[in-house]
Amino acid sequence: MARIAGVSKSTVSLVLRHSEKVSKNTKEKVLSAIKQTGYVYNREAAAMRSKSSDLVAIVINDLTHPFFAKLAVSIEAHIRKLGFMTTLVSTNENALIQTQVVAKLQEYRVKAFVICPTVNTQASWLNQLRTPSTQVITVIRQVNNCDVSCVLPNNELGTFQATKALIARGHKHIAFIGGDATVSDYQQRLNGFNSAINTQSDLHSWVFNSVASRYGGRMAMSECLAQVPQVESIVCFNDMVAYGSVEHLLEQGLKPGENIGVIGFDDLDESKNMGVPLSTVQINTDEIAKTVCNIIQGITCEGLHQIPVALIERDS
Amino acid sequence: MARIAGVSKSTVSLVLRHSEKVSKNTKEKVLSAIKQTGYVYNREAAAMRSKSSDLVAIVINDLTHPFFAKLAVSIEAHIRKLGFMTTLVSTNENALIQTQVVAKLQEYRVKAFVICPTVNTQASWLNQLRTPSTQVITVIRQVNNCDVSCVLPNNELGTFQATKALIARGHKHIAFIGGDATVSDYQQRLNGFNSAINTQSDLHSWVFNSVASRYGGRMAMSECLAQVPQVESIVCFNDMVAYGSVEHLLEQGLKPGENIGVIGFDDLDESKNMGVPLSTVQINTDEIAKTVCNIIQGITCEGLHQIPVALIERDS
DNA sequence: CTGAAAGCGCTTACAG
DNA sequence: CTGAAAGCGCTTACAG
Known part of the structure; x- marks a missing residue:
């Protein structure tokens, strides 16, 4: 040359x-x-000599779930705009795969790990992953007793506002539908729901768990209708659950927004295009991605960052 | 040490x-x-010295689309099982991003590129990407006049069988719904549809394009119903389009499988869990992934590989 | 502004 | 079975 x-x-x-x-x-x-x-x-040679790296690994629990796919693609695009190289990996909600894949990634000297942790992720594992030359940033899901940075939406405020909006419609019988109780975002969203319910003494509430998918929503809604026929509205763990719930309601001849109020969480693209456009709590994935980028660049400090959410009221 | x-x-x-x-x-x-x-x-140093690499790049046009996400995760898992490292990248259906990202990836000495090409991908670009030390395998979408390997489902046979099944129900007015005419899989699926229609002289057919999403399906179905009220059944470009079509039908008080036949393509997990379980042509993403792996390992020869599909008749 | 030398962390022949 | 030496393709001080 x-x-x-x-x-x-x-x-x-x-x-x-x-x-x-x-x-x-x-x-x-x-x-x-x-x-x-x-x-x-040959970037490998360059990285080796200068002992630096421009590789950012994005490790996602489940790329098959629309929200996480959207989040991953958004984070990927923003980090690439910074001039860094990205590598995306799906761990299929399996902590063992997560450990193996991250170990292999370490051999490539990554600059930063952006991780949406699988269920059962150990705080100690995350802590030791963090070194002077490797940042670790978790997103969406928070791992307890862990001092790595975390960027997540304001889940509690989101469901609080959603539930308050339903209460403002005059509803007194409200259920929280769907979701897996073992993840932090579930707990936060349920907390927000309960806080709103507790603002008045004449309210009745129920909780029905399920997998956080369309099918799960369908099942949970069915169970809810069977056990609580007087239910007036529902707050869903996320949009996918809401979609399933709406499907079940329609099949039962019930119209979302008329016979029963429905509010989701995420604001996936599809939500606005439904037969009855879905009311939902919007998570701004671009804002999450930007905050992640700022931490990587040292513009924003490490630590916990809650991203504002917005209640979008549509027809449901 | x-x-x-x-x-x-x-x-x-x-x-x-x-x-x-x-x-x-x-x-x-x-x-x-x-x-x-x-x-x-330090794998970089090792790779540099031995001039080899165990990195396989998976470059996907749109990770946000459920089928491609499923495919990507499947390919990723199978390649990892081989002991290779994978890196997943989403190009957001943008040929420019695809070029940039792949150029950067080349600097990391990848062993093989597994690419689901964006629309407008140049054959010459793919050809020059292929070197003695770097394999190139395209999946799902075929690029004309291009001599890199390609693994894809038997699209033509899939829609042929689907359409024949509808004809066997006695239907004579059949529409092909949704999809973007510029991609190879669309053309192949439409060919299969037309071949089946041409097996009898008393059949009537129509084609309605749309974006290949749930919303697109809803729009195309609405247009179809308006222009062809006598339609008896539809073959959809893919499952997402079928989901949208079904939603619109239900809103119009029409029941899939009773008032109008519906067959999709992909067999996403959701299809079997719908209110009316969806009939569809199943693409076995694991088989596609395995063939890709075999090509990478040299067990299967390079070239064009069509993976068998299966018509799954459910209630629609 | 440009060149010669050393060295990043490995692997690969080649001796012993 | 183990060690000393060379070299992969770069970057980084340091001379000139």
């Missing part, structure tokens, strides 16, 4: 790294030589 | 690479030394 351009390796290196200490003439010589040969830069 | 164990670097290297030419004694010494220090293997 250097031989072809008729300069030294050092000079080629300087050109590649956009140094300003190189004359235009040699710069052009090198650049044209690069074009001629099909030279590709 | 070598100093701590009291052996040479070469020996440590041999232990790390599971050579059998090392005595048990020294092996244990090295292994325990590794445990003591928090040593992590």
